[in-house]
Amino acid sequence: MTSIADEKELLDNSSFDSNTKTIHVLVALCDNKYQGIVPVPAKIGNGQDPANNLYWGCAYGIRSYFKNSSKWQLLKRFSIDSVKMERVVFKHKVSGYYLVADAYNGKNIKDCTVDFLQSCSGKMKDSLNVNGTSxxxxxxxxxxxxxGHDGLMDFKLTEKFINTDGRSRDAIILACYSKNYFAPYLQQTRTRPLVWSTHLMSPEAYTLHDAIESYIKKEPAENIRSSAAKAYSKYQKCSEKAAKGLLVFGY
Structure with a gap:
């Protein structure tokens, strides 16, 4: 874990180096108590305990899976506050891409959803100082x-997420029925959906990990979706055809 001084440095919101390339992952921790999910074992379904959470500290959680990946190097890990309970920063060993992942308290799933959509629209922007690079x-x-869980199945958002800067960003949304529930909001942001789901799914890290490998190589959306589907098929022990029916791209 980093020191308080390091945390302040990393939370600097000044301008950033436009030569750097970053992927930002927002994770709503799995939460039996505060989310409308089919309950999982109590230890991995505690949305206030990132270390043991299904979507974060478990083997197929974002933090653990990327930490154990041969493709990525963990640079920083630190706490922010009671909403964003932990942040990790990785760097891709070949391409130099950065990956920042935030673990949101499970009871703050709505905040996580809004922050994601505001980021897609360009309304919410920030920067991070990582070892002297912004x-x-x-x-x-x-x-x-x-x-994480698709909170839009449980609540509605009153905010508007109109694109504010003319930029078209890319997005991967791993949550149940994410295409159906996120599309009305995401279209406002002008974001390109590279992978999202048409049915119930398990939003574990291997799907994102392999999709990102294709993304970094600048492969077309179909290839990125295929990489995600192959990973999902492998770990969920379903056919690749079924995985491609579940994980789709575009509107």
């Missing part, structure tokens, strides 16, 4: 991802 996060990132 990188863009939120709306300054190239690719944004939401991971």
């Amino acid at each position: 990188i863009g996060i939120n709306g300054n990132a190239m690719l944004l991802s939401y991971i």
Whole structure:
């Protein structure tokens, strides 16, 4: 874990180096108590405990899976506040892409959803100082991802998410029925959906990990979706055809 001084440095919101490329992942921690989900075992369904959470600290959670990946190097890990409970910063060993992932308290799933959409619209922008390099996060990132329960199945948003800067960002949304529930909001932002779902799904990290590998290589959306589907098929032990029916791209 980093020191308080490091945390202040990393939370700097000044301008960023436009030569850097960043992927920002917003994770709503799995929460049996505060989310409308089919309950999982109590230890991994505690949305206030990132270390043991299904979508974060477990083997297929974002933090653990990327930390154990041979493709990525963990640079920073620190706490922010009671809403964003932990942040990790990785760097891709070949391309130099940065990946920033935030673990949102499970009871703050609505905040996580709104922050994701505001970032997609360009309304919410920030930067992060990582070892002397200022990188863009939120709306300054190239690719944004939401991971977790689809809270839009439980609540409606009154906010508008109209694109504010003319930029078209990319997005991967791994949550149940995410295409159906996120599309009305995402279309306002002018964001390009590279992978999202048509049915119930398990939003574990291997799907995002392999999709990102294709994204970094600048492969077309179909290839990015295919990489995601192959990973999902492998770990969920379903056919690749079924996985491609579940994980789709575009509107």
